Amino acid sequence: MKARLEPYKAAPETMKAIKGLATQINKSLEPSLVELVKIRASQINGCAYCVHLHSRDARAKGESEDRVQLVVTWQESPLYTDRERAALAWTEALTLLAQTRAPDDVYDAVRRHFTEEEIVNLTALIGTINLLNRFGVGFRMVHPVQVKAAAAAAE
Numbered sequence: 001m002k003a004r005l006e007p008y009k010a011a012p013e014t015m016k017a018i019k020g021l022a023t024q025i026n027k028s029l030e031p032s033l034v035e036l037v038k039i040r041a042s043q044i045n046g047c048a049y050c051v052h053l054h055s056r057d058a059r060a061k062g063e064s065e066d067r068v069q070l071v072v073t074w075q076e077s078p079l080y081t082d083r084e085r086a087a088l089a090w091t092e093a094l095t096l097l098a099q100t101r102a103p104d105d106v107y108d109a110v111r112r113h114f115t116e117e118e119i120v121n122l123t124a125l126i127g128t129i130n131l132l133n134r135f136g137v138g139f140r141m142v143h144p145v146q147v148k149a150a151a152a153a154a155e
Contacts, residue, residue, distance in 0.1 A: 052143035
């Protein structure tokens with residue numbers, strides 16, 4: 001797979017602005033939740049670059065391997081708190097907005113576990129990762145590949 005273009009080189013000021021927004025939002029919620037939301041949205045959007053990046057970041061911030069791997073099936077796992085479940089459901093609803101129309105029951109669950117400010121920040125987080133996924137998928141951004149693994153795959 002070959003990248004179509006490198007957005008950070010093609011439009012550095014635009015990407016700097018998006019990164020600034022992401023940095024602000026990342027500080028507004030607990031790091032573990034931020035990474036789980038990013039991973040889940042990226043899985044839905046099929047962005048391998050972002051799934052790789054945020055899985056690595058989650059592990060670096062102390063997230064367990066089980067929680068990182070199982071976020072794809074969070075509804076079926078007892079490893080997530082009610083707050084995380086509400087955030088992941090909101091992530092899915094907003095990432096699949098054309099299909100879901102952000103249902104009232106999902107919003108009501110978010111309201112039970114988050115303040116109004118946190119809901120705005122969570123929604124901005126979801127919107128931002130969805131925007132970044134469009135860059136990753138649209139421009140075919142390639143995640144880092146281990147040299148040994150790449151060599152073995154080429155044989």
